[in-house]
Amino acid sequence: MAVPRLTVLIPSFNTGPLLRETVAAALGTGVPVLVVIDGSTDGSDAGLESLSPELTVLRLEKNAGKGRAILEGARHAAGLGFSHALCMDADGQHPAAAVPRFAESVAAHPEAAVFGRPVFDDSAPALRVNGRKISNFWANLETLGWGIDDSLFGMRAYPIPPLVEVFGETPFARRFDFDPEVAVRLAWKGVPIINLPTPVRYLTSEEGGVSQFRYVRDNTLLTWMHLRLFLGFLARLPWLVYRGPNPLLHLSPPHDR
Structure with a gap:
């Protein structure tokens, strides 16, 4: 197998000054960075290219959602010769300091997807921390325990x-449903998953934190998504039983599931 080439892929929609800080931190790891501006109207991408020759900026004319931005970014990255994309949120939640650990896992196991397992601090809203347990339960049921430690965490x-x-x-997985649906579908395809404990920080509005999450809209989207995926799981159940467990599950540090 060819030596993997990794880029950090950062989708952004109206992230404000945090975008520049996040991109600069990612560039500081020495890994090339690709930013997808998903129809932003706040001017946060102005002059971004001046940060580094290792930075590529792809601009989408209209906001199409996180999943669509990742898709366009992945296609663009492939065209540039990259084999792997490490997705990071633009809002400062994901630590650039974790990039080298992801890069090491990709180099050791290029066949695998490397998922961050969030390590929350006191900044994490309890509603978000506890609510994601429902999605995690369904994602693991739909994959027969393939090893998706967190279905919603975006650093992967x-x-x-x-x-x-x-x-x-699928015509779906283009908005907030991107992370869990893609995780389940990769598991269905037999792509091994490795989980890496990764700190996450929720910034306050005073710190410039920006959230695109809408509780009713996005939880309705997730409910519909898991209904679809569960039906797909039932259709694939004999094959999922036959093919056995995730061959790299032992590389994920143990935790209380």
Whole structure:
């Protein structure tokens, strides 16, 4: 297998000054960075290219959602010769300091997807921390325990070809439903998953924190998504039983599931 080439992929929609800080921190790791501006109207991307020759900026004319931005970014990255994309949120939640650990896992296991397992601090809203347990339960049921420790956490390194393939298998996964649906569909395809404990920080509005999450809208979207995925799981159940467990599950540090 060829030596993997990794880029950090950062989708952004009206993230404000945090975008520049996040991109600068990611560039500081020495890994090339690709930013997808998802129809932003706040001017946060102005002059971004001046940060580094290792930075590529892709601009989408209209806001289409996180999943669509990741898809366009992954396709663009593949065209630039990258084999893997490490997705990071633009709002400062994901630590650039974790990038080298993801890069090491990608280099050791290029066939795998490397998922961050969030390590929350006191800044995390209890509603968000506890609510995600429901999605995690369904994601693991729908994959027969393939090893998705957190279905919603967005800091993940994907091998680009299977990521683009799963996008082609569904018209969904283009907005907030991107992270869990893609995780389940990668598991269905037999892509091994490794989980890395990763700190996460929720910034306050005073710190410039920006959230695109809408409680009613996005939880309704997730409910509909898991209904669809559960039906897909039932259709695939004999194959999922036959193919056995995730071959790299032992590389994920144990925790209380």
